[in-house]
Amino acid sequence: MEGARFTRVIVRRAGLRRPFPADFAARLERRTVRALRRRGKFLLAELSSGETLVMHLGMSGSMRIEPSAAAKGRGDAAGRHDHVEFRMSSGASVTFNDPRRFGVMDLVPPGLLARHPAIGAMGPEPLEPGFDGAALARACVGKRTSLKAALLDQHVVAGLGNIYASEALHRAGLSPRRLASTVAAPSGASRPAAHRLAAAIRQVLREAIARKARPAYRMSRFRVYDHEGDRCRTPRCQGTIRRVVQAGRSTFYCPDCQK
DNA sequence: ATTGAGACCTGTCGGC
C-alpha cells in the first residue's frame, strides 16, 4: 500500500462495530498512502489528503493481500466476511476480513489524530526507547486495579493484549493479582519489579514478532496462556499453572513463582 | 476519575 494510490475502494457492508465514516470510499479513492504506521494495536495509513486511515483488526480481523494477477482473476467476487477491499494503483488488492466484526475502519481528518479517543492518550510503545521500568512505574502510580488489568490498559503501555500480559508477568515473576500501584516508584526511587516487568514485556513482544516470521517455530507459543494445570516452566519451579478471571478476562499464572 | 461489568458479533469446541 505504501506509495500506492487507492484506485477503487469496495465497501461491502455498512460498518463493523460502528458504521464506516461518511463518504469512506470517496475520501480514500485517488489518495496516495504516504506512510503506513502502527500505534499500539491500531494500523495507520497516512494519506496524501492529510487524513489518516485508522484500522484495527479487533479479535478476528485479518488483511489479505493479493498481487495484481490474483486480484484481476477474482474480479469483484468476495469471500465470506470480506468487508472492505482496497484496490491499489500497483494492481494489488488488500481485503479486510473480519468474522466477528470487532475491527475498526475510521478516517481521521488532518491534525486530529492526537485527539482520537483511543490513540491520542495511548501509553508508550514498549519497543521504543522511551519505555523502561521508570515509565511503567510512573504509569502505575495510584492505580487501584490489579497489575494484570493495568497491563491491559492501553494508557499504561500500548499494544499488550490478554495473552502477552499473562506471559510478561510470568517472565517477570510477578503475580497478576498484585495491586498495580505496588510496582510504582514513590517519586524517583527505582523499583526492581517495574524494571523486571518492563524488560519482560519487551522480551515477550520481541520473541512473538520473531516467531511470527518463522511459522515452523509456532509450536509451543506460550508458557502460561491456555496452560491451566500444566507444570510451570520456570527453571526449578514446581508450581502448577492456574487460571483466574480478572476484570472479565482469563489470566494464567503460576502461584509459586509469581509473587 | 477510576474501575469493572456488559455489550458488540460469529465461530469453535466440549459435553451430552
Added chain:
DNA sequence: TGCCGACAGGTCTCAA
C-alpha cells in the same frame, strides 16, 4: 451426528 452453552487474542459505554 447434532444440538447447546461456554468461551474466545479487544474496545467502547455506562454506571457505581
